[in-house]
Amino acid sequence: MLNRELSIVLESPRRVRPRYFDIPTVGSEGMLLKVEAVSICGSDAERYVGVKFGGRLSSPLPIIMGHEVVGTVDQIGVEASKHYGVKRGDRVVVEPYILCGRCRYCLTGYYQLCMNVRCYGINISCEEPPHLWGAYGQYMYVAPNSRVHKISNSVPKEEACLASTIGNAFRWVCTKGDVKPGETVAVLGPGPQGLATVMVAHHAGAGKIILAGTSIDRRRLRLGVEYGADHIVNVDEKDLLEAVSDFTSGEMVDKVICTTGSVKAISDAIRLLKPLGVCVIPGLTGGRAVPMLTDEIVTKELRIIGGLGQPWNVEAAIKLLESRKYPVGKMATHNLSLDEADKGLRLAAQEVEGEDPIKVVLTP
Ligand SMILES: [Zn+2]
Ligand SMILES: [Zn+2]
Structure with missing residues (x-):
């Protein structure tokens, strides 16, 4: 053998x-x-x-x-x-x-x-x-x-193998989302990708981070707080738009990152943005179409950007893991x-x- x-x-x-x-x-x-x-x-x-x-x-x-x-x-x-x-x-x-x-x-x-x-x-x-x-x-x-x-x-092995997951987060937050220190970021979907996104947004100096999930995500939402989320929203209990408006005194957010494949969440995402905001979408819906209020994109001059994979982002992830x-x-x-x-x-x-x-x- x-x-x-x-x-x-x-x-x-x-x-x-x-x-x-x-x-x-x-x-x-x-x-x-x-x-x-x-x-x-x-x-x-x-x-x-x-x-x-x-x-x-x-x-x-x-x-x-x-x-x-x-x-x-x-x-x-x-x-x-x-x-x-x-x-x-x-x-x-x-x-x-x-x-x-x-x-x-x-x-x-x-x-x-x-x-x-x-x-x-x-x-x-x-x-x-x-x-x-x-x-x-x-x-x-x-x-x-x-x-x-x-x-x-x-770096413990169960963290080291997550280098590509965290590399993805660097792509959504930094490469694609261009999150700047002090900006407000909403992360929709608290799976491993969403949690890594919260972590990297916090690391990048985001001013306020809002993490949204559903009732089945309670454990993940709690962990999100440990990674730097300032507010968590259970959308089964509270309307997301209302919650984001409350947390930001009506200003809404600079960047929203959709790590979920939920059609409703992605559809709502652009409504969370302030003018000139950016929506990064790495979440796959499995081929389902997402209805969007495109007038919001026009009247707020929004940008919607896809995110795929982690080219040239794993280097930063390893550095963060080693820290x-x-x-x-x-x-x-x-x-x-x-x-x-x-x-x-x-x-x-x-x-x-x-x-x-x-x-x-x-x-x-
Ligand atoms: Zn994968
Ligand atoms: Zn090639």
Whole structure:
């Protein structure tokens, strides 16, 4: 068994199986990661229950999922070592993307939009050699043109694997939202993305942060306060517009970030903004149309911006994690072993009664 490793394979919706694979020998530009921890992305849970994603997010089954990962460099080729600036034994975070490095999006820094993008744990089947294309396993293969970052041993593993989640938040708050010190920010949806967004908005010096969720989000809303939310709103109990108006003495907010896929929340978002405000939308509705009062966009000269992925944002996330400024680990409510992946996915899909997970982390 020495040259074999164990990964968890999604064969069809709701069917995950352990499977042994040969441990590959990597070439000069390749790398092999020994997985230390992988967190379950909301999209993993959706794939597990059978949601079909389109385009670059569609998954060819069977697949080894997992794209939020921290591990140590187990094997690395000479060129890869030079390129990434890491050596055997280093602890690293690997971004989900494998770049083509040639298309206009790669060349202009928007590699999450790469025309030929391949993503670990998302759109490469484990039938394709060397098979280990996802992090739900003891090892993951890291192809040439990946994005690899060193991370300090001082960051606990269940926080380190959240580097891409926090990288996303840097994208919504800083790169896209351009949140300035003192500005008022509303975050709609207190899932892991929303909580990370609150944290980064606080870190960026936002003046007032409002976090909104529903009755099922009580635990998340409370954690949001620890990450810097000044006000929380349960929209099942209070009208969001009214609440935001009260908290801001009628001025409303400079920036609103919709991490939720709720049609109603996204539809309401622009009404929360003051003139010249910005609405950043990373939340996916699953193809549902969102009705919007476009007159508000015109008469307040609003800007509405999409947000996808974390190109050039993981660096800042790692720096924040290494500072140990926020209790990031409190998001990781469930730590399971890799062979409990099935349970972990059901937890992440909010299907396990009596449990209220925020983030589920798997450890091989
Ligand atoms: Zn993800
Ligand atoms: Zn490209």
